[in-house]
Amino acid sequence: MATVKQEIMKRSLIINVANGVDDNGKTKIKAFTFGNLKAEAKVEDVFKAANALGGLYAEEVQSIVLSEKSELAEEQ
Known part of the structure; x- marks a missing residue:
């Protein structure tokens, strides 16, 4: 396998x-997106930053998502 x-x-x-x-009594969610994160940033650091930013909102943070777009290729 390659x-x-x-x-x-x-x-x-x-x-x-x-x-x-x-x-229906279900919590509505508003998403705030921050782009251009460094590819080499550690997920622990991203999580810390997200918690710091989340603390600035008046309402409770429901979830933190890290979205990645990657290119896959066979190594040669």
Whole structure:
């Protein structure tokens, strides 16, 4: 089986924050996206930054998402 390398092309941080409730009593979510994260940034550091940013919002942070777009290729 060939060895595959991954090259991260784009990373974004998404902080999902509570934004009231709908007619069914379910929490509505508002997403805040921060782009252009460095590909070499450690996930622990990204998580710390997300928690710091999340603390600036009046409403509760529901989730933190790291989105990556990568190119895959066989190593030669």
